[in-house]
Amino acid sequence: MEDSKIKEDSPEWWAIYQSVNSLSPVSLEVWKEAGISYSLRELGYGDFFIKQEKIPTEYAFVFSGVLKEYYLTSKGNEYIKSFNFPGEFTGSYFDLLTKQPSTCNIRAITDCKIAVAKFGELASLFETHISWERLGRKVAENLFLKKAKREYELLALDAESRYKLLKENYPNIEESVSQYHIASFLGITPVSLSRIRSKLNRTKDKPTNKN
Structure with a gap:
Protein backbone atom coordinates (compact mmCIF):
# COMPACT_ATOMS: atom_id res chain seq x y z
CA MET A 1 0.00 0.00 0.00
CA ALA A 156 24.64 -3.63 36.66
CA LEU A 157 21.31 -5.46 37.01
CA ASP A 158 20.62 -9.19 36.93
CA ALA A 159 18.11 -10.62 34.45
CA GLU A 160 15.27 -10.81 36.97
CA SER A 161 15.72 -7.15 37.94
CA ARG A 162 15.80 -6.14 34.26
CA TYR A 163 12.55 -8.03 33.67
CA LYS A 164 10.85 -6.40 36.66
CA LEU A 165 11.93 -2.96 35.47
CA LEU A 166 10.63 -3.65 31.97
CA LYS A 167 7.26 -4.68 33.41
CA GLU A 168 7.16 -1.55 35.55
CA ASN A 169 7.76 0.65 32.53
CA TYR A 170 5.50 -1.33 30.18
CA PRO A 171 2.95 -3.30 32.26
CA ASN A 172 1.12 -4.61 29.18
CA ILE A 173 4.16 -5.42 27.05
CA GLU A 174 3.42 -9.16 26.96
CA GLU A 175 0.11 -8.48 25.23
CA SER A 176 1.89 -7.29 22.09
CA VAL A 177 5.52 -8.47 22.32
CA SER A 178 6.50 -12.15 22.17
CA GLN A 179 8.54 -13.87 24.88
CA TYR A 180 11.27 -14.42 22.29
CA HIS A 181 11.62 -10.68 21.67
CA ILE A 182 11.43 -9.82 25.38
CA ALA A 183 14.16 -12.36 26.13
CA SER A 184 16.35 -10.91 23.38
CA PHE A 185 15.87 -7.42 24.80
CA LEU A 186 16.83 -8.64 28.28
CA GLY A 187 19.91 -10.41 26.92
CA ILE A 188 18.80 -13.89 27.99
CA THR A 189 17.32 -17.01 26.38
CA PRO A 190 13.57 -17.65 26.22
CA VAL A 191 14.12 -20.60 28.59
CA SER A 192 15.73 -18.31 31.18
CA LEU A 193 12.87 -15.82 30.80
CA SER A 194 10.34 -18.61 31.35
CA ARG A 195 12.11 -19.58 34.59
CA ILE A 196 12.08 -15.98 35.81
CA ARG A 197 8.38 -15.59 35.05
CA SER A 198 7.56 -18.90 36.77
CA LYS A 199 9.55 -17.88 39.86
CA LEU A 200 7.83 -14.49 40.08
CA ASN A 201 4.38 -16.08 39.59
CA ARG A 202 5.08 -18.56 42.40
CA THR A 203 6.17 -15.73 44.66
CA LYS A 204 3.07 -13.71 43.77
CA ASP A 205 0.73 -16.65 44.42
CA LYS A 206 2.44 -17.68 47.67
CA PRO A 207 0.18 -16.87 50.66
CA THR A 208 1.58 -14.45 53.20
CA ASN A 209 1.74 -15.34 56.89
CA LYS A 210 -0.61 -13.32 59.06
CA ASN A 211 0.27 -12.74 62.70
Whole structure:
Protein backbone atom coordinates (compact mmCIF):
# COMPACT_ATOMS: atom_id res chain seq x y z
CA MET A 1 0.00 0.00 0.00
CA GLU A 2 1.32 3.43 -0.94
CA ASP A 3 1.91 6.14 1.66
CA SER A 4 -0.89 8.69 2.01
CA LYS A 5 -0.23 12.32 2.94
CA ILE A 6 -1.46 13.40 6.38
CA LYS A 7 -3.53 16.56 6.08
CA GLU A 8 -3.08 19.56 8.33
CA ASP A 9 -5.53 19.65 11.27
CA SER A 10 -6.42 15.97 10.83
CA PRO A 11 -6.50 13.79 14.00
CA GLU A 12 -3.18 12.20 12.97
CA TRP A 13 -1.61 15.64 12.43
CA TRP A 14 -2.71 16.76 15.90
CA ALA A 15 -1.41 13.55 17.51
CA ILE A 16 2.07 14.19 16.10
CA TYR A 17 2.02 17.85 17.15
CA GLN A 18 0.92 17.02 20.69
CA SER A 19 3.71 14.46 21.06
CA VAL A 20 6.32 16.92 19.79
CA ASN A 21 4.95 19.63 22.06
CA SER A 22 5.10 17.35 25.11
CA LEU A 23 8.75 16.60 24.33
CA SER A 24 9.72 20.25 23.91
CA PRO A 25 7.23 23.15 23.56
CA VAL A 26 6.63 24.33 19.99
CA SER A 27 3.87 26.86 19.45
CA LEU A 28 1.10 25.95 17.05
CA GLU A 29 2.03 28.95 14.91
CA VAL A 30 5.65 27.82 14.60
CA TRP A 31 4.56 24.22 13.98
CA LYS A 32 2.19 25.16 11.16
CA GLU A 33 4.69 27.58 9.63
CA ALA A 34 7.27 24.79 9.40
CA GLY A 35 4.91 22.70 7.28
CA ILE A 36 6.67 19.36 7.86
CA SER A 37 5.19 16.82 5.47
CA TYR A 38 4.09 13.56 7.12
CA SER A 39 2.71 10.54 5.32
CA LEU A 40 0.80 7.60 6.74
CA ARG A 41 2.47 4.22 6.16
CA GLU A 42 1.25 0.75 7.05
CA LEU A 43 3.75 -1.98 7.96
CA GLY A 44 2.93 -5.66 8.23
CA TYR A 45 4.58 -8.03 10.67
CA GLY A 46 8.24 -8.37 9.69
CA ASP A 47 8.34 -5.30 7.44
CA PHE A 48 11.37 -3.06 7.77
CA PHE A 49 11.25 0.65 8.46
CA ILE A 50 15.05 0.96 8.44
CA LYS A 51 17.57 -1.64 7.28
CA GLN A 52 21.04 -2.06 8.68
CA GLU A 53 23.81 -0.85 6.33
CA LYS A 54 21.36 1.26 4.31
CA ILE A 55 21.57 5.05 4.62
CA PRO A 56 18.41 6.20 6.44
CA THR A 57 16.57 9.37 5.46
CA GLU A 58 13.30 9.08 7.41
CA TYR A 59 12.04 9.10 10.97
CA ALA A 60 8.56 8.11 12.08
CA PHE A 61 5.85 8.53 14.70
CA VAL A 62 4.10 5.32 15.80
CA PHE A 63 0.28 5.41 15.78
CA SER A 64 -0.29 1.71 16.43
CA GLY A 65 1.67 -1.51 16.73
CA VAL A 66 5.20 -2.19 17.97
CA LEU A 67 8.60 -2.02 16.27
CA LYS A 68 11.96 -3.31 17.44
CA GLU A 69 15.35 -1.66 17.03
CA TYR A 70 18.05 -4.28 16.87
CA TYR A 71 21.56 -5.13 15.77
CA LEU A 72 22.27 -8.15 13.60
CA THR A 73 25.79 -9.56 13.83
CA SER A 74 27.74 -11.19 11.00
CA LYS A 75 26.92 -14.55 12.63
CA GLY A 76 23.20 -13.82 12.47
CA ASN A 77 22.75 -13.10 16.18
CA GLU A 78 20.09 -10.53 17.01
CA TYR A 79 20.39 -8.04 19.85
CA ILE A 80 17.33 -5.88 20.53
CA LYS A 81 18.21 -2.46 21.94
CA SER A 82 14.69 -1.04 22.26
CA PHE A 83 11.02 -1.28 21.34
CA ASN A 84 8.94 1.51 19.81
CA PHE A 85 5.35 1.76 21.07
CA PRO A 86 2.37 3.94 20.05
CA GLY A 87 2.95 7.60 20.84
CA GLU A 88 6.71 7.33 20.36
CA PHE A 89 9.07 8.47 17.61
CA THR A 90 11.50 6.08 15.97
CA GLY A 91 14.49 6.39 13.68
CA SER A 92 18.21 5.72 13.65
CA TYR A 93 18.98 9.21 14.97
CA PHE A 94 22.78 8.94 15.08
CA ASP A 95 22.91 7.65 11.52
CA LEU A 96 20.41 10.27 10.34
CA LEU A 97 22.66 12.99 11.75
CA THR A 98 25.87 11.57 10.30
CA LYS A 99 24.27 10.45 7.03
CA GLN A 100 26.04 7.13 7.38
CA PRO A 101 24.66 3.61 6.74
CA SER A 102 22.41 2.53 9.59
CA THR A 103 24.02 0.55 12.39
CA CYS A 104 20.70 -1.06 13.30
CA ASN A 105 17.45 -2.42 11.89
CA ILE A 106 14.01 -1.09 12.78
CA ARG A 107 11.34 -3.65 12.03
CA ALA A 108 7.66 -4.21 12.79
CA ILE A 109 6.89 -7.06 15.19
CA THR A 110 3.15 -6.46 14.84
CA ASP A 111 1.09 -4.77 12.15
CA CYS A 112 1.84 -1.04 12.47
CA LYS A 113 0.62 2.35 11.35
CA ILE A 114 3.28 5.05 11.37
CA ALA A 115 3.65 8.64 10.20
CA VAL A 116 6.82 9.07 8.15
CA ALA A 117 8.76 12.26 7.38
CA LYS A 118 12.11 13.20 5.90
CA PHE A 119 14.68 13.92 8.60
CA GLY A 120 16.30 16.56 6.41
CA GLU A 121 13.16 18.70 6.70
CA LEU A 122 13.32 18.58 10.49
CA ALA A 123 17.09 19.06 10.73
CA SER A 124 16.91 22.17 8.54
CA LEU A 125 14.59 23.75 11.12
CA PHE A 126 16.99 23.41 14.07
CA GLU A 127 18.71 26.70 13.20
CA THR A 128 15.60 28.67 12.20
CA HIS A 129 13.85 29.14 15.56
CA ILE A 130 14.68 28.69 19.23
CA SER A 131 11.80 26.21 19.60
CA TRP A 132 13.28 23.90 16.98
CA GLU A 133 16.78 24.29 18.41
CA ARG A 134 15.46 23.26 21.84
CA LEU A 135 13.60 20.33 20.32
CA GLY A 136 16.76 19.07 18.62
CA ARG A 137 18.70 19.36 21.87
CA LYS A 138 15.93 17.62 23.82
CA VAL A 139 15.84 14.72 21.38
CA ALA A 140 19.62 14.28 21.70
CA GLU A 141 19.42 14.48 25.51
CA ASN A 142 16.66 11.87 25.67
CA LEU A 143 18.56 9.49 23.44
CA PHE A 144 21.71 9.89 25.55
CA LEU A 145 19.76 9.21 28.75
CA LYS A 146 18.04 6.21 27.18
CA LYS A 147 21.40 4.80 26.07
CA ALA A 148 22.96 5.34 29.51
CA LYS A 149 19.97 3.71 31.23
CA ARG A 150 20.12 0.72 28.89
CA GLU A 151 23.85 0.25 29.50
CA TYR A 152 23.34 0.43 33.27
CA GLU A 153 20.58 -2.17 33.19
CA LEU A 154 22.63 -4.62 31.11
CA LEU A 155 25.86 -4.17 33.10
CA ALA A 156 24.64 -3.63 36.66
CA LEU A 157 21.31 -5.46 37.01
CA ASP A 158 20.62 -9.19 36.93
CA ALA A 159 18.11 -10.62 34.45
CA GLU A 160 15.27 -10.81 36.97
CA SER A 161 15.72 -7.15 37.94
CA ARG A 162 15.80 -6.14 34.26
CA TYR A 163 12.55 -8.03 33.67
CA LYS A 164 10.85 -6.40 36.66
CA LEU A 165 11.93 -2.96 35.47
CA LEU A 166 10.63 -3.65 31.97
CA LYS A 167 7.26 -4.68 33.41
CA GLU A 168 7.16 -1.55 35.55
CA ASN A 169 7.76 0.65 32.53
CA TYR A 170 5.50 -1.33 30.18
CA PRO A 171 2.95 -3.30 32.26
CA ASN A 172 1.12 -4.61 29.18
CA ILE A 173 4.16 -5.42 27.05
CA GLU A 174 3.42 -9.16 26.96
CA GLU A 175 0.11 -8.48 25.23
CA SER A 176 1.89 -7.29 22.09
CA VAL A 177 5.52 -8.47 22.32
CA SER A 178 6.50 -12.15 22.17
CA GLN A 179 8.54 -13.87 24.88
CA TYR A 180 11.27 -14.42 22.29
CA HIS A 181 11.62 -10.68 21.67
CA ILE A 182 11.43 -9.82 25.38
CA ALA A 183 14.16 -12.36 26.13
CA SER A 184 16.35 -10.91 23.38
CA PHE A 185 15.87 -7.42 24.80
CA LEU A 186 16.83 -8.64 28.28
CA GLY A 187 19.91 -10.41 26.92
CA ILE A 188 18.80 -13.89 27.99
CA THR A 189 17.32 -17.01 26.38
CA PRO A 190 13.57 -17.65 26.22
CA VAL A 191 14.12 -20.60 28.59
CA SER A 192 15.73 -18.31 31.18
CA LEU A 193 12.87 -15.82 30.80
CA SER A 194 10.34 -18.61 31.35
CA ARG A 195 12.11 -19.58 34.59
CA ILE A 196 12.08 -15.98 35.81
CA ARG A 197 8.38 -15.59 35.05
CA SER A 198 7.56 -18.90 36.77
CA LYS A 199 9.55 -17.88 39.86
CA LEU A 200 7.83 -14.49 40.08
CA ASN A 201 4.38 -16.08 39.59
CA ARG A 202 5.08 -18.56 42.40
CA THR A 203 6.17 -15.73 44.66
CA LYS A 204 3.07 -13.71 43.77
CA ASP A 205 0.73 -16.65 44.42
CA LYS A 206 2.44 -17.68 47.67
CA PRO A 207 0.18 -16.87 50.66
CA THR A 208 1.58 -14.45 53.20
CA ASN A 209 1.74 -15.34 56.89
CA LYS A 210 -0.61 -13.32 59.06
CA ASN A 211 0.27 -12.74 62.70
